[in-house]
Amino acid sequence: xxxxxxxxxxxxxxxxxxxxxxxxxxxxxxxxxxxxxxxxxxxxxxxxxxxxxxxxxxxxxxxxxxxxxxxxxxxxxxxxxxxxxxxxxxxxxxxxxxxxxxxxxxxxxxxxxxxxxxxxxxxxxxxxxxxxxxxxxxxxxxxxxxxxxxxxxxxxxxxxxxxxxxxxxxxxxxxxxxxxxxxxxxxxxxxxxxxxxxxxxxxxxxxxxxxxxxxxxxxxxxxxxxxxxxxxxxxxxxxxxxxxxxxxxxxxxxxxxxxxxxxxxxxxxxxxxxxxxxxxxxxxxxxxxxxxxxxxxxxxxxxxxxxxxxxxxxxxxxxxxxxxxxxxxxxxxxxxxxxxxxxxxxxxxxxxxxxxxxxxxxxxxxxxxxxxxxxxxxx
Amino acid sequence: xxxxxxxxxxxxxxxxxxxxxxxxxxxxxxxxxxxxxxxxxxxxxxxxxxxxxxxxxxxxxxxxxxxxxxxxxxxxxxxxxxxxxxxxxxxxxxxxxxxxxxxxxxxxxxxxxxxxxxxxxxxxxxxxxxxxxxxxxxxxxxxxxxxxxxxxxxxxxxxxxxxxxxxxxxxxxxxxxxxxxxxxxxxxxxxxxxxxxxxxxxxxxxxxxxxxxxxxxxxxxxxxxxxxxxxxxxxxxxxxxxxxxxxxxxxxxxxxxxxxxxxxxxxxxxxxxxxxxxxxxxxxxxxxxxxxxxxxxxxxxxxxxxxxxxxxxxxxxxxxxxxxxxxxxxxxxxxxxxxxxxxxxxxxxxxxxxxxxxxxxxxxxxxxxxxxxxxxxxx
Numbered sequence: 001x002x003x004x005x006x007x008x009x010x011x012x013x014x015x016x017x018x019x020x021x022x023x024x025x026x027x028x029x030x031x032x033x034x035x036x037x038x039x040x041x042x043x044x045x046x047x048x049x050x051x052x053x054x055x056x057x058x059x060x061x062x063x064x065x066x067x068x069x070x071x072x073x074x075x076x077x078x079x080x081x082x083x084x085x086x087x088x089x090x091x092x093x094x095x096x097x098x099x100x101x102x103x104x105x106x107x108x109x110x111x112x113x114x115x116x117x118x119x120x121x122x123x124x125x126x127x128x129x130x131x132x133x134x135x136x137x138x139x140x141x142x143x144x145x146x147x148x149x150x151x152x153x154x155x156x157x158x159x160x161x162x163x164x165x166x167x168x169x170x171x172x173x174x175x176x177x178x179x180x181x182x183x184x185x186x187x188x189x190x191x192x193x194x195x196x197x198x199x200x201x202x203x204x205x206x207x208x209x210x211x212x213x214x215x216x217x218x219x220x221x222x223x224x225x226x227x228x229x230x231x232x233x234x235x236x237x238x239x240x241x242x243x244x245x246x247x248x249x250x251x252x253x254x255x256x257x258x259x260x261x262x263x264x265x266x267x268x269x270x271x272x273x274x275x276x277x278x279x280x281x282x283x284x285x286x287x288x289x290x291x292x293x294x295x296x297x298x299x300x301x302x303x304x305x306x307x308x309x310x311x312x313x314x315x316x317x318x319x320x321x322x323x324x325x326x327x328x329x330x331x332x333x334x335x336x337x338x339x340x341x342x343x344x345x346x347x348x349x350x351x352x353x354x355x356x357x358x359x360x361x362x363x364x365x366x367x368x369x370x371x372x373x374x375x376x377x378x379x
Numbered sequence: 380x381x382x383x384x385x386x387x388x389x390x391x392x393x394x395x396x397x398x399x400x401x402x403x404x405x406x407x408x409x410x411x412x413x414x415x416x417x418x419x420x421x422x423x424x425x426x427x428x429x430x431x432x433x434x435x436x437x438x439x440x441x442x443x444x445x446x447x448x449x450x451x452x453x454x455x456x457x458x459x460x461x462x463x464x465x466x467x468x469x470x471x472x473x474x475x476x477x478x479x480x481x482x483x484x485x486x487x488x489x490x491x492x493x494x495x496x497x498x499x500x501x502x503x504x505x506x507x508x509x510x511x512x513x514x515x516x517x518x519x520x521x522x523x524x525x526x527x528x529x530x531x532x533x534x535x536x537x538x539x540x541x542x543x544x545x546x547x548x549x550x551x552x553x554x555x556x557x558x559x560x561x562x563x564x565x566x567x568x569x570x571x572x573x574x575x576x577x578x579x580x581x582x583x584x585x586x587x588x589x590x591x592x593x594x595x596x597x598x599x600x601x602x603x604x605x606x607x608x609x610x611x612x613x614x615x616x617x618x619x620x621x622x623x624x625x626x627x628x629x630x631x632x633x634x635x636x637x638x639x640x641x642x643x644x645x646x647x648x649x650x651x652x653x654x655x656x657x658x659x660x661x662x663x664x665x666x667x668x669x670x671x672x673x674x675x676x677x678x679x680x681x682x683x684x685x686x687x688x689x690x691x692x693x694x695x696x697x698x699x700x701x702x703x704x705x706x707x708x709x710x711x712x713x714x715x716x717x718x719x720x721x722x723x724x725x726x727x728x729x730x731x732x733x734x735x736x737x738x739x740x741x742x743x744x745x746x747x748x749x750x751x752x753x754x755x756x757x758x
Binding site: 042043044046047048049050051071072076079080081085086087088300301303313317318319320322323325326327329330332333334336337338 | 421422423425426427428429430450451455458459460464465466467679680682692696697698699701702704705706708709711712713715716717
């Protein structure tokens, strides 16, 4: 599975934390880590043009293989030249397998020997049967730079026996995905599952390491409803002591700024989450003072920008909280757009500053300063 | 009312039609005419940043005094530094009085000696009483470069007696608006009403000319449901033979590309309409082949851009009809955004080319070529 296309260079390791800075090389460009990846589920980061994402300094974006397999279909995307051409993003792309979406279908999911059957209740309601091989065929048709194995994501709370079976299934599927995956210009990442059980997490990781030379690892099954502290009880030892040093570590579906800052301290390299864009569309802005709900009447006459000194198009452009309040209250598209630009910039910039702090060997201080911010607990 | 801030220079008159090219000078910049003005009803052209409008070459945009008086309120906009500061558009702005909106409230409208009472059914349902003086106070608080008198817009069809009374009321209100309007850095345009009756139109115009030195004239009450041909029966003689030569003529709420091309031939200088952005949000694109409904399945595999050779961000950016079909079908914001950029570019570019044709004295040929396009009747 190792490929000349995908190498990960470790640039710096922080002396007082487990934070690292690196560069992940891909066929569509280099990805400096740690990094936040904006989510473009259906081949579009909602409301933003690719050039606006470039302007924010986004280096890699996500799309979702499940959603794209439903509409417009992986074959159509392949016919149109692959995902990069289709959505006009010429930088690196990562596609999630859709495992998370499949298992969020609840009662409509049935496992069998070969794979999983689920009902596409969010599309036309038809039944779909996926084997890991089917999933890899979709991933290869879409043509992202990085693709994730099909896995079973467990909810929280969950019975240990249930989580254990999910780890076993995910391990089996990792092997089958690895065998089915043949595109050399595409990296396949394995996914560590195991819920909030460290021993199961380690068993999952061990199996992935034994079954092949994955160029990177996802860590799934966190941020599924548990407290921040509960996640770190197992994530911290897993990432800081057990994950291979020379491969990128991707904490899937996370998350909020404080979790990113602490995740980097554990040695996480990559993050993604819909939070910045979804909360933006609901009228909320990230700030060092915490989350600002622009719907609130207290912003009606507020002539300051979202965050003084912020370099995002909304703040640099001088759009006031008063104007944003008006847009959000009137359900104007521009409200969600400006807040999405701001929130994505917030996380991208946070990771750029984190990276610099790691390179300069002062990441412990960076975390301390973050935790002292009035808004750091407000996530 | 005449002001050093607002002068209109006539640059060229076409030899074979009544088309003209000019420049309208305003405190926030020059407006080359003929021109299409994108509509930003609630202080935002839906889905687009001001810098994107600049990128399209928009020179002046609209907002609506009625809507802004409701939310966020004219006083609040004034407190925030006026409309330009509020919405971060530093070019010229024109605000419509809201007369059209008031009289579209139907059964909820009552006229009296002093003004009009209507129920804001599209907001909190409260009753509002407006005099022409109230309306001018709102216009002056908002602070656009050009504001329109309060008028009574008549529907089509309408009884002649009803239209006649509306002309009389609009004339009376024009005088009262002119007396109440004091901002020298803001131009007040009178509005010619009169429905589809040329004699009433001329009576309306005559009264406006007699009651003051308006720096420009709106022509209202067209595009209210009548056929294109019926409008031109009265619009053509009105604009080409009777409107004063050295003042800009603004055909309000119009419209589609073919009407713009023919309107310019009658001597119209300014147009506005929600059509390009509203149809965009419904999934439709302007093209020389007519209107393209991107929801249609025939675009699913279409790898061409909306219009070959088009310089808009959607076409220049290489976004295919296939991708746009996907976005529109999935109700992704980016679909409406890309189509809005394309449709606005289409009308802005059409007027730029029309202006060049007028200056080069070949506008009759320009109209003929337009009418020969396969899509010219498709509006």
